[in-house]
Amino acid sequence: xxxxxxxxxxxTMVATHNIQEITFDKNSIQLVIDGKQIKVSLDKISNKLxxxxxxxxxxxxxxxxxxxxxxxxxxxxLSVDALLKTTEQ
Numbered sequence: 558x559x560x561x562x563x564x565x566x567x568x569t570m571v572a573t574h575n576i577q578e579i580t581f582d583k584n585s586i587q588l589v590i591d592g593k594q595i596k597v598s599l600d601k602i603s604n605k606l607x608x609x610x611x612x613x614x615x616x617x618x619x620x621x622x623x624x625x626x627x628x629x630x631x632x633x634x635l636s637v638d639a640l641l642k643t644t645e646q
Contacts, residue, residue: 597640
């Protein structure tokens, strides 16, 4: 007979960013993250979002931790940290 040990670790997601708003114009994405407004050219970050229509762009899910954004209709994911670094350049 084999005995196993089950260890349960309570993992609590820690919010990394607070994403308050996401909007698009023709060639860029605008976000309000942690109270800071940023604008990034879609050419720099995502060809899929650049080519997406309005419905595809506006149907997104923000991860519970605020770490990333997912667009299920075009299977695209963006890291919030990467977006913030793009604006710092």
